[in-house]
Amino acid sequence: MRGKFLKVAVAATATAMLATACSSGGDDNEPAGESGGTLRVYNAEPAFLTPSGGDDEPSLYVIRQLYRGLVKYNAETSAVEMDLAESVESTDQKLWTIKLKSGYTFDNGEPVNADAFLRSWNYAAYGPNAQNNGYFMKRIAGKADVAPADPDGEGPKKAPEPTAETMSGLKKVDDLTFTVELDAPFSGFPTTIGYPGFFPMAQACVDDIAKCNETPIGNGPYKIDGSWQHNVAINLVRSDTWKGEPGKPDRIEYRIFADIDAGYAAFQAGELDVLYTLPPARYKEAQAQYGDRMYEQPGDSFTYVGMPLYQDAFKDKRIRQALSLSIDRQSIIDAVFDGRFTPATGYVAPTFEGAREGVCKYCTKDVEKAKQLLAEAGGWPAGEKLILWANAGAGHDLWLQAVGDQIKEALGIDYELKVNLQFAEYLETADQKKFTGGFRLGWGPDYPFMETFLYPLYGTGAGSNNSGYTNPEFDALMKEGDSADSIQAAIPSYQKAEDILGEDLPVIPMWFNKVGAVYSENVDQFVWNAVSDADYGAISLKQN
Amino acid sequence: MGRYVIRRLLQFIPTVLGTMFLLHYMTSLAIQFSGNPVRALFGDRTPDPALLAAITERLGYGDPCLDQRGNPCFGLFLDRLQNIFFHFDFGINLRQREVTDLVADAIPFTLKLLVIAIVFEAVVGIAAGVLAGLRGGSFTDYLVKISTVFVISVPIFVLGLVVREFVGVKFGNVLRGQDWIPDVISSGMFSPGFKPDYPFASLIIPGMVLGAVSLATTARLTRTSIMENIRADYVRTAKAKGLTNKRVIGVHTLRNSLIPVITFLGVDIGAAMAGAVVTETIFNVPGIGRLVTMSARTGESSVVVGVVTMLVLVVLLANLLVDLLYAVLDPRIRYE
Numbered sequence: 111m112r113g114k115f116l117k118v119a120v121a122a123t124a125t126a127m128l129a130t131a132c133s134s135g136g137d138d139n140e141p142a143g144e145s146g147g148t149l150r151v152y153n154a155e156p157a158f159l160t161p162s163g164g165d166d167e168p169s170l171y172v173i174r175q176l177y178r179g180l181v182k183y184n185a186e187t188s189a190v191e192m193d194l195a196e197s198v199e200s201t202d203q204k205l206w207t208i209k210l211k212s213g214y215t216f217d218n219g220e221p222v223n224a225d226a227f228l229r230s231w232n233y234a235a236y237g238p239n240a241q242n243n244g245y246f247m248k249r250i251a252g253k254a255d256v257a258p259a260d261p262d263g264e265g266p267k268k269a270p271e272p273t274a275e276t277m278s279g280l281k282k283v284d285d286l287t288f289t290v291e292l293d294a295p296f297s298g299f300p301t302t303i304g305y306p307g308f309f310p311m312a313q314a315c316v317d318d319i320a321k322c323n324e325t326p327i328g329n330g331p332y333k334i335d336g337s338w339q340h341n342v343a344i345n346l347v348r349s350d351t352w353k354g355e356p357g358k359p360d361r362i363e364y365r366i367f368a369d370i371d372a373g374y375a376a377f378q379a380g381e382l383d384v385l386y387t388l389p390p391a392r393y394k395e396a397q398a399q400y401g402d403r404m405y406e407q408p409g410d411s412f413t414y415v416g417m418p419l420y421q422d423a424f425k426d427k428r429i430r431q432a433l434s435l436s437i438d439r440q441s442i443i444d445a446v447f448d449g450r451f452t453p454a455t456g457y458v459a460p461t462f463e464g465a466r467e468g469v470c471k472y473c474t475k476d477v478e479k480a481k482q483l484l485a486e487a488g489g490w491p492a493g494e495k496l497i498l499w500a501n502a503g504a505g506h507d508l509w510l511q512a513v514g515d516q517i518k519e520a521l522g523i524d525y526e527l528k529v530n531l532q533f534a535e536y537l538e539t540a541d542q543k544k545f546t547g548g549f550r551l552g553w554g555p556d557y558p559f560m561e562t563f564l565y566p567l568y569g570t571g572a573g574s575n576n577s578g579y580t581n582p583e584f585d586a587l588m589k590e591g592d593s594a595d596s597i598q599a600a601i602p603s604y605q606k607a608e609d610i611l612g613e614d615l616p617v618i619p620m621w622f623n624k625v626g627a628v629y630s631e632n633v634d635q636f637v638w639n640a641v642s643d644a645d646y647g648a649i650s651l652k653q654n
Numbered sequence: 655m656g657r658y659v660i661r662r663l664l665q666f667i668p669t670v671l672g673t674m675f676l677l678h679y680m681t682s683l684a685i686q687f688s689g690n691p692v693r694a695l696f697g698d699r700t701p702d703p704a705l706l707a708a709i710t711e712r713l714g715y716g717d718p719c720l721d722q723r724g725n726p727c728f729g730l731f732l733d734r735l736q737n738i739f740f741h742f743d744f745g746i747n748l749r750q751r752e753v754t755d756l757v758a759d760a761i762p763f764t765l766k767l768l769v770i771a772i773v774f775e776a777v778v779g780i781a782a783g784v785l786a787g788l789r790g791g792s793f794t795d796y797l798v799k800i801s802t803v804f805v806i807s808v809p810i811f812v813l814g815l816v817v818r819e820f821v822g823v824k825f826g827n828v829l830r831g832q833d834w835i836p837d838v839i840s841s842g843m844f845s846p847g848f849k850p851d852y853p854f855a856s857l858i859i860p861g862m863v864l865g866a867v868s869l870a871t872t873a874r875l876t877r878t879s880i881m882e883n884i885r886a887d888y889v890r891t892a893k894a895k896g897l898t899n900k901r902v903i904g905v906h907t908l909r910n911s912l913i914p915v916i917t918f919l920g921v922d923i924g925a926a927m928a929g930a931v932v933t934e935t936i937f938n939v940p941g942i943g944r945l946v947t948m949s950a951r952t953g954e955s956s957v958v959v960g961v962v963t964m965l966v967l968v969v970l971l972a973n974l975l976v977d978l979l980y981a982v983l984d985p986r987i988r989y990e
Contacts, residue, residue: 155948157749237704240712240750242695244705257704270704340751340759341940343850365850368948372938375846378823380830533697534953535689541700553698566699573700 143635143650149359151384151646152373155341155366159326159334160319161309162234162241167643170306171386172344172364175647176328177309178354180208180227181300183641185648188463188558190300190597193354194222194310194329196286198303203295203593210286215351216312216329224288226310226329232256232276233316234307243307246556249299251279251291295593297600298559304641305557331357331647341366357647383630383651386644393626394448400628405636408452409623410459410555412563415498415513415548416540416617420578423494428487430615431472433496433548435480436520439473439621442512450626454619457611458563459555461640464601469612470619477520484521496525497547501536506550513548513620540576548618551576558641559597560604564588568616579616655981658989662974666967671735673966674959678731681955686723690715691953695748714745714956734959745956747949753960756945764930764941766854770861771926775869776919783876783915784908790881798877802870810929814863814936821859822846847938860937864929868922875918879911886910913983920976924969 156169164173180195192198196209214222233239235247237257247253255274279291292299302308310329315322325337331354332346344364348357365382367373370389374396377385388396396404417424417433424430439453452460456469484490498514500506507529514525528547531539539545553574555562565588566572570580584607591603627644629636637648685691692710693701701709710716719727737743744753786798805813826844829835842852849856883889884907892902930943938944942961949957980987 237708240705240708242709244708245696245699245701248702257702257708339850340756341944366940367847367938368935368940368944369938372818372847372936375818375823376849376938379826379841379846381841381845381849532688532694532953534691534694535687537693537697537700538689541693551698556699573702574698576700 143358144653145356145358145650146360146653147632147651148361148363149384149633149646149649149651150363150365150382151644152370152377152382152386153344153364153366154368156338156344158242158323159338159344160241160315160323161230161306161311162239162243163323164306165242165245168366170642171644171646172346173306173309173326174330174642174645175332175346175357175362176326176330176334177306178214178330178352179304179306179309180210181304183304183558183639185637185639185645188461188640190304190558193304195303198300200299203297203299203595204292206290206292206299207283208288208290212286213353214329215353216310216315216327217333217349217351218312218314218327219351220312220314220327221285222310222329223285224282225285226312227308228276228280228282228288229313229316230309230311231280233311233319235277236275237272246302246305246307247277249292249294249296249302250277251293252277253279253293294589296561297592297594297597298557298561301559301597302557331355332362335361339366341368358650359646362646377628377630380630383632384627384636384644384646384649385629386627388626388628390447390450393450396626396628403629403631403633405625405627405629405638407625407638408460409625410461411623412454412457412459412553413451413620413623414454414551414553414617415510415620416545416551416577417548417615418543418545418577419616420543421546423491426487427614428483429490430618432480432484432487432521433517434470434472434615434618435474435476435483436517437513437618437620438475438516442509442516443621446509446512450624451621452624454621457567457608457619458560459622462555462558462560462563463597464560464605466605466608469608470615471612472615473619475516475520480520490521490523496523498525498527499531499536499539499545499547499549500527500529501533501550502530503532510550543576543578545576549576551617560601560608561588561591564604564607564611568611577616579614581610581614584610584614655978655989659974659978662977666970669970670963670966674735674963675731677959677962678734678955679726681953681958682720682727682730683724684953685715685720685955686725688953690720691748694952712750713748738960738963744960747954747957748952753957756957757942757961757964760940760942760945763848763857763939764927764934764943766857767861767864767930767934767939767941768923768926770857771865771868771929772919772923773865774862775865775872775922779869779872780876780912780915782873784880784903786873787877787880787884787911788903795877798873802873805866806870810863810867811932811936813866814860814933817859817863818846818936847936848940857939860933860939863937864926864933867929868918868925871918871922872915875915876911879914880907883907883911909983913980916979916983917976920972920979923972924965927965927968 153171154168156164156172157166158164158169159172161173161177164170178193180193181190182193184191194211194214196211198206198208200206216222231247234241234243235253235256244257256272256277258270258272282288312327315327326334331349331352333349335345335347338344343366346362348360370387373385374389374392376382417430419425443449443451455467455473456465458465498510500510507527510527517523518525553567566574568575568579568584569588570585587603587607591600594600594603632651634650634652637645639645690710692706692713692715717730719725719730746752747756782798786795789795822844823846829840829844838852838855842855843858845856889902889907892906930941931946934941934943935947946961981989
């Protein structure tokens, strides 16, 4: 375990060194990993290969090699590093000035200038374009004019006509400079723009988006070889137009699989070099079989049991604390998941800057305290069952049943599972706040900044605040962090806000995932980026 | 004969329309009862209503009848029929790709797989059946009997998974370790799934798995039929006439014995398509079967309706062809 971490750390430093090597002319003793060869990787069928459309994991894996954005993330620390941007600055955290490096072009020769970014962001945000990543433009001023909300807020179907075609918050200053005005100050803005939804698009791409989806016009270190062979493969080769640090492999081949089990079989047969995830049932087997060629790291995907604060039974925080205290998370992880998770003791993923252990003081099993808190709160309504909700067909009933059993054993509250809703209806139930008991949901960060784990889930009226939690003190602390002078300066405020959650328990934190990937003997140095996951362009192959 | 074909073709119309309506109704019910599939695309991130509305509209899930439980959505059905039959437009999937494109991409793989499966089960099945039928009670007969019972009793997904694990991965890895075996065998044919580098070789084993289940039935049908016919009067006559054994068996007996087998193979194309749903998913073949599996999982009604309608047409045509083949095989059958 230790050795593995060290190896990856070395690989990461090596890449970081290489990035600075040009100017410093640093020594070449570090094992930099030679370039060349073909890297064959597992992928599922992407949804879209355009920055404005692709928001699912398989799409992002391809887009990140085809395109590059303003900033990138440090592989180890997930700190923001400038990529195409020269600088991203603001004095009030509300009006951001972005200066670009010159000389970058798209594969078709178009320059990567201010227009390329404005074009892409406006395209994504414009309602009638129906682009999935329009979601990420929500902070930019004028978003509401290009994608207006439903006037009645009820009829979900017919969208009103937008009153503007471009967002008023985006202004071009000169060819390589533009400004972004946000609706409200947000100190973490630089961390958000490394997400592929903020990558630039060429004019030719926006003009014929369908064609650009099949044969992307990228600006990154790789370009597509031929076009997207749907459900079969996507092949990338080095792009000659890329001026930055070149990728390690000469060629990246994404093989597309319908399910991870077939992918694992192909990996076992030596047809793949990297499998970025593992079939749950094969996790232990892979650990034993691949040993040091298996990469494990704490991940950032959060699972919780939400508390419907809009139901009377859950209004008293002592009830929520008592429920949380009755759960032994580690025993469930071991019994149901073969240890593939880390118990959560806070609301922010352990890999994030500013995350602390033990924020939630009610997240370790303590039956005595639970009973006491429940008694203080006046006990559970007599004769009522605790209802636990999860979506159907995803195997959540197994662990939720364990949770129910533990609560029943500790507090004597009888429970009932409600696991018959399909995912779509389940989410609609969540949106409409119609849960009658604890509900399973998850969360993955959108950008490497503590705020992504806090405001969207617990801010008053925030999009994914499914518990209906409202706390002015929490909101104020979030605002304070949002308008802090820098990313680092924001952290103390957010930590205070997290402490409030640790006391109030609007949701019961369950666990964070662990990342498990395997790579083949052909791989020399395996690089896992703390934010963007397996970094195919940085993985080097053994040359012989 | 011509009139018969026309009559059969006319019968297709209500069958196809009926199937389409059932599919339409079922997929509509699925949306009415299990929610807007577009919402599931966003998962834990609650999209703002404008974006959700825009995408819902674009993907064709915007009809208000999809909110009313039990509503058969006749209007939507008529629109769908119009688009399909007048504009050849089957709609788009959740990723905004044309269903016709999806099918066009997938069909070559499924056809190859089906051809391999049918050829495998016909050649091996009939050969085994003839050998067993001619020497009833012999070692070959028992061998065929026992092996077919074995294959019949294993469900196709079990067979598929076992073959992938042991033939594709374990045995394949042994072969791949030997330098003298050509790549097309070791990493092509014995790959644990479809491989774009070897688009034909890597389909052979999946095709054989798909054919294996019906192989047993083919062999058994041939065996029984041969045993029956070999005692028939006309065979005795043929023998008495002094014809060579080869001709008696090869022409006279076999031709008559094949009628039930051909029927079975024809009907089996439909069953094989169903089996392809399983085998293609296990062996990662990017064909129609995998397409149906994936779109059923995500509730893409336009894909399910479109693809299954096309499958129904294939089965109907295959059945018609089988019926016409009877006349060729058996001169007593005439279509007037």
